[in-house]
Amino acid sequence: MWEDLLQQLNKGDTNALARAISLVENQVPGYEKLLSNIGAQSGTAIIGITGPPGAGKSTLTDALIASFIQQGDRVAILCVDPSSPFTQGAILGDRIRMNQWYNHPAVFIRSLASRGALGGLHPMVVEITDLLKAAHFDKIIVETVGVGQSEIEIVGLADVTIVVLVPEAGDEIQTMKSGLMEVADIFVVNKCDRPGSDQFSNNLQAMLDHSTRHHQNHTSIIKTIAAQQQGIELLQQAINDFLTTHPPKEKLSLLAERAMYLIAKRRMKDLNKQLLADAIQKEGPDFNLYQFIQQF
């Protein structure tokens, strides 16, 4: 069964892709077989978009989809944002705007519940991006809310990380504190129709000039009004430039971490507390916990 699914998936069939993702998400028996056979893929760029809630990440994503399609790309979007217009909790206008993409042949949208205890990325997001690569998408956009752990995790996964900020008082300090400064390859200052956007961008630039990491990398700041599709071409250009000058890195630490997790899971497969309790009960009066565990 997984052979057929894989074959359709490799042809870019989005129904097969949706089914494959569900298998993996729910760890339906057979999903490991599927993953073991998806083969090598390259040439897919993962674009991470993070930033505070309401900064305009989904609006930007929406505009970016259009520009990537125009350059001939097939685009997949993974949303790990409970308040995203791609999922529930959307204000109506946003949802209607997004709907145009759901039936577009070059676009695939999937929202994932954030199940990480610290609001991190979805536990199966690595596997899911591998499925999207197998389905030959050129770009995978991963939108995450920049609170807690997710913006740190996105860096390990993404080939380019975009941090979206808005010109509002006090934001700079929050940004510094939240660790968002460290993860950005490209900054977007969105809602530049609002007062204070120039000053905010200048302050951000001054902060970057003082930070060695950003100084060396010439991190760009792109000003946008996502709601009016302004600045999107510049952003697309910045993304393309970054991907050209920083070809997809070997994600060694991400892969090592994932391997560690999967090996631990496999080794623990036949164990559970009830089984251990039963075994301990059968032990004699001179039971020793540390000797007992050696058999596993």
Ligand SMILES: Nc1nc2c(ncn2[C@@H]2O[C@H](COP(=O)(O)OP(=O)(O)O)[C@@H](O)[C@H]2O)c(=O)[nH]1
């Ligand atoms: N004034 C203004 N509003 C915007 C702009 N971009 C997005 N918005 C609005 O900001 C709100 C939050 O946008 P959304 O994309 O959902 O933010 P997200 O939570 O970061 O994904 C929505 O009502 C958007 O219409 C912009 O450039 N200017």
Ligand SMILES: [Mg+2]
């Ligand atoms: Mg959103």
